[in-house]
Amino acid sequence: MKNYLAALSATALISVAPFAVAASSTDLTVTGVITPQACTPSLSNGGIIDNGKISAKDLNLDTNTRVGVHPMQLSVTCSAPMAVALYGIDNQASSTLADNYFGLGFTDKGEKIGIFRADIKSAMADGSTLTPIRAYDISGTRPDWVRIEVPGKGQYTSAGTSAPGGRYIPSAVENLTMDLEVVTYIAPANSLTLTDEIKMDGSATFELTYL
Incomplete structure (x- = not known):
């Protein structure tokens, strides 16, 4: 589970009214679980995709x-059965051309190079x-998990089974x-200065979260 630091500030107004008795204290309860189990995520080929050299004349105007289009395998290995999710972070977010895609960085002239996405073709766990x-918010007691094919940035991606009411539940x-x-x-050719080589610089992080 990710660690967060937060400041708690409490203020109170004490007033006295005839024939009224005010409580002089209130309770704050803090709960949580520290678990010895842990999970490790990994990507095949070290998480590197190399598109090689692309001729500028082959780009659409x-x-x-x-x-x-490159295959890649995402793996999560846990020391015991645990429900987990991966939160997608775009490390080149300001260069994206579409909300649910990851950016490829900028040219030397500040032009957006392009985008990439990672489609999920299948998910297997322990032989099943x-x-x-995915869910956009997992802070509540019943996160709204829905079926997806493309794990995007700013959302939690997991794998699970269906539940009553068309809902899904992440599996341990x-x-x-x-x-x-x-x-x-790659972005349209008419939006790029193609007189010099352009290096793609896409980068995304999938951060593991325990559910």
Whole structure:
């Protein structure tokens, strides 16, 4: 579970009214669980996708060009069955061309290079097929988990099973694997200065959270 530091500030107004008795104290209860179990996420090939060299003449003039589709496996290994999620963070967020895609950085002239996404093709845990699911907020007692195919930034991605009412519940897993397909797009040629080489610099982090 991620650690957070927060300041708690409490103020009170004490008033005296005829024939009234005010309580002189109030209780604050803090709970939580420290667990010896732990999980480790990893990506195949060290999490590196290399699209190689792409000729500028092969780019679409006024629409995005898909330049690469690469398989990758995301794994989570736990010391005991645990329900977990991965939170997507775009380390090049200001360079994205679409809300649910990760950015590829900027050219030397400040132009947005393009975007990439990671499609989930399948999810398996401990020999069973699971459904990829996501939630934008997991702070409540009943997070709204829904089925997905593309784990995006700013959301929690997990794998689970269906529940009554069309809901989904993350499963406790020891060994989870998700087969991904990383798809890369380059911005329209008319939005880029193509006189010099442009280096893609996409970067995303998937942060493990215990549920």
